[in-house]
Every structure is written in structure tokens, then in C-alpha cells.
Amino acid sequence: MDSSGGFQKHTCGHALLLLLLLLAGGAEAFRICAFNAQRLTLAKVAREYVMDTLVRILARCDITVLQEVVDSTGSAIPLLLRELNRFDGSGPYSSLSSPLLGRGAYKEKYAYIYRSHRTQVLNFYLYPDEDDLFAREPFVGQFSLPSKVLPSLVLVPLHTTPKAVEPELKALYEVFLDVSQRWQSEDVILLGDFNADCASLTKKRLDELVLRTQAGFHWAVADGVDTTVRASTHCTYDRIVLHGERLQSLLRNAGAFDFPQSFGLTEEEALNISDHYPVEVELSRAVHRIQPLSLATLLLSLLLLLLSPQLGLAA
Structure with a gap:
């Protein structure tokens, strides 16, 4: 023998x-992220170490909603996308950006960066904020998913202004109702820098929001999770909120990505990228078809x- x-x-x-x-493909996770990139301009992404770090952050996610894109040239996102597509073969990546939004001279865009071989934009629209409730009204996107359980979902990003967090989050519920009726979809993710903590919104006022009291909403990034880079702050500003039974059944993980620790950056180095951590959710059992x-x-x-x-x- x-x-x-x-x-x-x-x-x-x-x-x-x-x-x-x-041959079968396996049950691959699908990661959705939201990141306040803190005044993202063409000059900022042109700095090599900033670009390198941003690319490594974005390459972790199947869809990322970038906030505070303040580039008026329209060149920052294409440059970022070019470097991302050169990075590690995890792409190809595509993007979808809103117009510049804001009430005064200061304006921001929302930008979706997504892996175009795993998801596609099915629909999008800028919420018609007729009563001027938002400083930066949500730029809503519907995306396909590689899933038989949940073939599509809706993303509703919001970057609130710190001076009006409570009224904007109240109005966000109305956006949810609008998109649910428009596209007949209950599977919705509300995400972004809500400024929903610390001096901007007390715990008591937060818990009185309809998005907290209404059944069906799950705040995946829980209270107490620090989403800020500075050691001197501990605030859960950035949030991801899930609605829909099918969507919530796929939730595997959620939290903030501590990119300074993961990439070995000092606080000073990290603050050159952003003063926020990205927040993310992972959906399990997302891939079911043969690969x-x-x-x-x-x-x-x-x-x-x-x-x-x-x-x-x-x-």
C-alpha cells in the first residue's frame, strides 16, 4: 500500500x-459603501498619496456613494476612475454623478462609483425638493444586483447640513415614500453623512425621528460606532439605514472602515484624505447565478x- x-x-x-x-461561483458578498471624502477637488485627487489611498478605499466596494465632491471642473471623478481601473483588476468601474447642489456659492455633488461587471444603474433621479427642505437634495439611484433573491435595490444618499439635521432627516422619510411609490420598491438603502450624533443631533431627538419609530427601518451602522478620523471625536455621523425584508435578510456585516489603521496612516496623514471613515454594509448570498x-x-x-x-x- x-x-x-x-x-x-x-x-x-x-x-x-x-x-x-x-465553476459554481460561490456565495460572494456584495459591499455597499458611503464616504464623505471631505471637499474632494481636482487638486486634492491630483496629490499622489491622496489618490493612492482613495483608490484603495474604493476598490473594497462594489458601490460607493461619495459625498462632498466639490469639483467644479468635472475632472476629479474621471481622474479617480481612471486610476481605479488601473489598480488591481477588480473593475471595471463606472460612475454616475449628480449636478452640483447647494443653496449658495458652496456646492457639492453626489457621485456613485460602481463595479460595472457586478451592477448597473437601472434608474436615477434628483429628488424634486420643491419646498427647499434639503441643502443638497438626494440623488437617488436604482441598481441591479447579481442575486435571485434581490435583483435590484434603491440607494438614497444624503449629506445633511449640520444646522438642519433634524428637519432634513424628517424630510428623508418623504423621499423614501416618493421613491417607493415611483419604482414600486420596498428594498431601499438610505445612506451618507447624516451628522446624526453629538452636537448636531441629540440621542433623544434622533430616537423621535420617524425613520427610527416607523417599523421596517434597520439602522445598520449602530449608535456608538465612531465614524470620525480624529482621536478627539467619537461621533456616529455617517449612517446606513436599510428598509425591506429581502434586503435585510441579506445583511451580513455593517460598520465603519478604519482606513488609517488598515493602511498604517497617522492621524495627520489620514486627515489629508478625509475626517470621516467610510461606512459600509455587506450583503451575503448576493451571487447565485453560475459564474x-x-x-x-x-x-x-x-x-x-x-x-x-x-x-x-x-x-
Whole structure:
């Protein structure tokens, strides 16, 4: 009896299982992020270390909603997208941006950055803020998902002004009702820098919001999660709120991404990127359809199984 036979069969079984998993695709997570990039301009993204860090942050997410894009040239997002598509092969990425929004001279855009091989924009619109309730009205997007459980969802981004957090968050419920009726969708994510903590909004006033009292809303980024870079602050300004049973059934993880710690940055270095952490949710069981391998990859896998006894892949 070959003393290595058990090892060969065991390894062969693992290799066959791996090949089957590769052929089937697996239950891959889908990550949705929101990031206040703090006055994102063309001059800011043109700084190499800022660009490098932003690209590494964005490459973690299937969809990112960027806020505080204040670039009036219209060149910052295309430049960022170009570098992102050159980064690590996780793309290709595309973008969708709102007009510049604001009541006075200071204006911001919302920008969606998304992996176009995993999701596509199905619909979008700028909320018609006829009563001027928002400093920067939501730029609503409907995106496809690689899922049989949930083939699409709606994202409603909002960056509130600190002076009017409570009325804007009250009005955000009206945006939810509007988009639910417009697209007949209950699966909605409200996300962004809500300024919903600390001096901007007390816990008592927060808990009185209809988005907190109305059944069906889940605040995935929980109270007490620090979404700020500065060590001197501990505030949950940035939020992600989920609505819809199917959507909530897919929720796996949620929280803030501490990019300074992950990338080994000092506080000073991190503040050159933003004074906010990105916040994110991961949806589990998102991918259900077969993900076919390329012919070359399939042939290589089969050759490894059949012709590599030294690795224990053939009995």
C-alpha cells in the first residue's frame, strides 16, 4: 500500500471541490459603501498619496456613494476612475454623478462609483425638493444586483447640513415614500453623512425621528460606532439605514472602515484624505447565478488535477 495514498486522495478531493466551487461561483458578498471624502477637488485627487489611498478605499466596494465632491471642473471623478481601473483588476468601474447642489456659492455633488461587471444603474433621479427642505437634495439611484433573491435595490444618499439635521432627516422619510411609490420598491438603502450624533443631533431627538419609530427601518451602522478620523471625536455621523425584508435578510456585516489603521496612516496623514471613515454594509448570498470560467482557466485547472501527482492531485 502506498503510504502517500491517503494524502493523495484527500488532496485530490479538496482540489476537485475547489474546482467545483470555482465553476459554481460561490456565495460572494456584495459591499455597499458611503464616504464623505471631505471637499474632494481636482487638486486634492491630483496629490499622489491622496489618490493612492482613495483608490484603495474604493476598490473594497462594489458601490460607493461619495459625498462632498466639490469639483467644479468635472475632472476629479474621471481622474479617480481612471486610476481605479488601473489598480488591481477588480473593475471595471463606472460612475454616475449628480449636478452640483447647494443653496449658495458652496456646492457639492453626489457621485456613485460602481463595479460595472457586478451592477448597473437601472434608474436615477434628483429628488424634486420643491419646498427647499434639503441643502443638497438626494440623488437617488436604482441598481441591479447579481442575486435571485434581490435583483435590484434603491440607494438614497444624503449629506445633511449640520444646522438642519433634524428637519432634513424628517424630510428623508418623504423621499423614501416618493421613491417607493415611483419604482414600486420596498428594498431601499438610505445612506451618507447624516451628522446624526453629538452636537448636531441629540440621542433623544434622533430616537423621535420617524425613520427610527416607523417599523421596517434597520439602522445598520449602530449608535456608538465612531465614524470620525480624529482621536478627539467619537461621533456616529455617517449612517446606513436599510428598509425591506429581502434586503435585510441579506445583511451580513455593517460598520465603519478604519482606513488609517488598515493602511498604517497617522492621524495627520489620514486627515489629508478625509475626517470621516467610510461606512459600509455587506450583503451575503448576493451571487447565485453560475459564474463561468474562461476556457483557458478551466483547461489549466483540469491539467493541474490530471497531471500533478507530485502535488497529490492524482491518486
